[in-house]
Amino acid sequence: MHRAALLCVLASLAAAQARSNDRWDLGTLADDDSALTVNEIPSGASQIHDLEASASPDQDWVQIRVRDRHSYEARVSGWSGIVFSSLDGPPCVAGLCASLDRVNSGGTVLQNASTLEGGSHAVALRWIASATGGAYLRVTGPNTPLSTSDEYELEFFDTTYAAPRFNNSATQTTVLIVQNLRDAAVNGNIDFYNAGGTLLHSEPLALNPKATSVVNTAVLPGLAGQSGSVLIAQTGGYGALAGKAVALEPGTGFTFDTPLVLTPR
Numbered sequence: 323m324h325r326a327a328l329l330c331v332l333a334s335l336a337a338a339q340a341r342s343n344d345r346w347d348l349g350t351l352a353d354d355d356s357a358l359t360v361n362e363i364p365s366g367a368s369q370i371h372d373l374e375a376s377a378s379p380d381q382d383w384v385q386i387r388v389r390d391r392h393s394y395e396a397r398v399s400g401w402s403g404i405v406f407s408s409l410d411g412p413p414c415v416a417g418l419c420a421s422l423d424r425v426n427s428g429g430t431v432l433q434n435a436s437t438l439e440g441g442s443h444a445v446a447l448r449w450i451a452s453a454t455g456g457a458y459l460r461v462t463g464p465n466t467p468l469s470t471s472d473e474y475e476l477e478f479f480d481t482t483y484a485a486p487r488f489n490n491s492a493t494q495t496t497v498l499i500v501q502n503l504r505d506a507a508v509n510g511n512i513d514f515y516n517a518g519g520t521l522l523h524s525e526p527l528a529l530n531p532k533a534t535s536v537v538n539t540a541v542l543p544g545l546a547g548q549s550g551s552v553l554i555a556q557t558g559g560y561g562a563l564a565g566k567a568v569a570l571e572p573g574t575g576f577t578f579d580t581p582l583v584l585t586p587r
Contacts, residue, residue, distance in 0.1 A: 344372045344470065346382065357427040357458060359383045365394075365480040373404065373420060373463035373472045380463035384476065388451040391513055392482040392585070393555035396459050398422045398435070399444035400475040404464065408445045411437045417466040420474070422447060425460045438559075439505055448481070450510065450555045479560040483582045485552040485567040488514065490540040493573055498537040500565040500582070502529035502558065510556030514539065517550050527556060539567075554582065 346354035346361045354361050354371075362385040363369055373380045388394055398406055405412065407419040422435040424447050435445035447459070461476065488496040502508045510527040523544045529535055539545050556562060561584075569578040 344370075344374070344382075346371065347375070347380075354383050355381055356383055357429070359385060361385065362387070363459075363476065363478045365478055368475055368477040370400075370473055370475050371461065372470045373461075373468045373474070374470045375463065375468075378463060378465050378467050379420075380468070382461040382463075382476075384459045384461075384478075386457050386459060386478055388454065388457050389480075390451055390454045391511065391553065391555055392480055393448070393450045393510060393557065395479045395481050395559040396422065396424070396435075396447045397438065397444065397477045397479075398446075398461060398474050399438070399477075400473065401443060402472050402474070404468070404472055404474065406435070406443055406445045406474075409434050409436045411443070411445065418464050420461060420463045422476075423460050423462070424449065425458050427458065429460070446559060448557050448559050450557065480585050481556065481558070481560050481562070482585045483554040483556070483563055483565070484585050485565075485580045485582050487549070487569070487580045488539055488545075488552055488567050489549040489569050490545055491547050491549045494569045494571055494578075495538070495540045497568045497570060498539055498552065498565065499534065499568065500527065500529065500537070500554065500563055501534045502532060502562065503564055504558050504562050505531045506558070507531060508556050508558035508562055510554060510558075512537070513553045513555070514542070514545055514548070515550045515553070516548060522548055522550065527554065553585075560584070 352360045371382045407414045407421045423431045424433040435447050438444045508529045512525040514522045565582040567580040
């Protein structure tokens with residue numbers, strides 16, 4: 323009787339191993355094969371998955387949380403011989419291409435990944451959220467059966483920049499300086515908020531590769547006589563920008579610099 327019970331346990335374990343071997347696929351109460359996944363990745367975190375599955379192609383779904391008017395980036399890299407297809411990458415090797423997509427709960431693709439700068443196999447999704455709430459990332463493996471050694475790393479970032487102070491009131495005027503560090507164009511929005519968090523004005527951002535934008539905030543609609551903070555949502559990904567807000571005091575010649583920083587993870 324004990325031997326039969328042991329064989330039953332071993333058979334159950336073997337069946338589970340045959341199904342898939344990364345920890346999200348082997349969850350007792352839920353897996354990551356659909357929008358029902360309970361796996362969630364917070365901003366600044368990373369996860370290592372594999373593309374082994376009992377029936378190819380494997381699908382790895384991950385929940386994320388986004389905030390309205392913030393920008394985000396999801397990356398896949400560290401692949402173990404798998405070619406990730408993308409909008410601008412190398413030709414897909416038949417049967418060996420996986421993909422990273424942003425999808426809705428029904429599986430409809432909202433955005434395909436593109437290759438990272440200077441690379442050919444690491445890919446990224448970059449976007450600006452239009453609403454606060456839950457969203458999904460999905461990695462789909464190739465039709466070729468794979469093993470647990472076929473791994474990849476998924477990373478997720480909030481790429482919004484912040485300046486906690488601009489001031490166009492009293493005797494000060496703020497000039498915002500933003501530099502694009504990428505070899506590709508970066509677009510986005512510069513949002514100005516008052517001290518209570520009310521959006522005062524949104525200014526489009528368009529930067530050519532390596533370009534710098536200098537914005538006199540005092541002449542923008544609704545910002546004369548105002549003070550508050552700045553958020554910049556952008557499509558360049560994590561670390562794409564550098565800059566500062568410079569408050570000028572014409573009467574004294576003093577300047578007060580507030581560096582742009584990435585929002586906390």
